[in-house]
Amino acid sequence: MSGPAHNKHGREPTRGEREPVSERRYGGPGGCGIYWPPGAEPDAEERPHREPQAPHPGPAPQTQASIREMGVPELPRPRSSIHCLTIVGQIEGHLVLPPQNKTTKYEHVLPQLVALEQDPSVEGLLVILNTVGGDVEAGLAIAEMIAGLSKPTVSLVLGGGHSIGVPIAVAADYSFIAETASMTIHPIRLNGLVIGVPQTWEYLEKMQDRVVDFVVRHSRISEEAFRDLMFRTGELARDIGTVLIGREAVERGIIDEVGGVAEAVAKLKELMAR
Amino acid sequence: MILYTPLPLERVLEGWDRVAAGVEVEAGGARLLVEACGPGLARVLRLLSTDPRDYLRPEFSPGAVLRLGPG
Helix, strand or coil: CCHHHHHHHCCCCCHHHCCCHHHHECCCCCCCCEECCCCCCCCCCCCCCCCCCCCCCCCCHHHHHHHHHHCCCCCCCCCCCEEEEEEEEEEECCCCCCCCCCEEEHHHHHHHHHHHHHCCCCCEEEEEEEEEEEEHHHHHHHHHHHHHCCCCEEEEEEEEECCCHHHHHHHCCEEEECCCCEEEECCCCCCCCCCCCHHHHHHHHHHHHHHHHHHHHHCCCCHHHHHHHHCCCCCCCCCCCEEEECHHHHHCCCCCEECCHHHHHHHHHHHHHC | CCEECCCCHHHHCCCHHHCCCCEEEEECCEEEEEEEEECCEEEEEEEECCCHHHHHCHHHCCCCEEEECCC
């Protein structure tokens, strides 16, 4: 965007010399007038009236703009053939969680996975987890999307991959866990109004089966072994279940290997090469 | 909704009445749900687009701050 002014004067344009405001606005007349920093606007390359920029000394205009607008230079960004999806905090479900939660928003992650699937320049997906779990439906939706991708996927559990994080971790083609990372395996619980009738138990059992079946289908653990971990007493202070740390998750057959980011990226490249 | 997490429910749902409502705006060729977060600034709550490529744009990710232009 700052091309023409640069060419004319051969120096950084002052505020008054930049393009008229209307040039930098999107949304047209009556739009909300969102301002995009020069160079950072969408489709900057594709705009037809953009003039070729003359070579000039100093950093590229985009870097100058980045320093001016953000206070940091923009790093050169070579396109990566792998994408990295981070699953952090609470996996937000059908309720918007209060602002003190860090959330993974499924309504954004699901279309991202669609984009990764259809974009030919993306060859693999690395899923990084540090999550305390969250909504069962949203977690299973993300897990199913990852499992359904035709491109190679590798997951890496760092810190924690608890509760509904377990199905997401095993959804990838190959899973890693850091030596110190932990996974809590425990029964799901019902929130809100619980009616004391047998159907409540049957419903809970059905919801539990959705999680257990997914984990069993996508990892080496048997259903009996997984349920045994889930209903174990004496390990968790406020709940029944088990905490698996690093190597234990591999020994139980939930995660494939103990490793860090180097192993995860190497494995993904190996799967991509096939 | 079934919350499946080792965190106590009261911690997760604390402050549920402070959840932002947001307004819809059009920016960069896509519709966004944003909340005002300062003079001339808007924080993205949600991207409303059917183009999957829009979801890979960092400026549209939830939590990103957009600067509103003059007018």
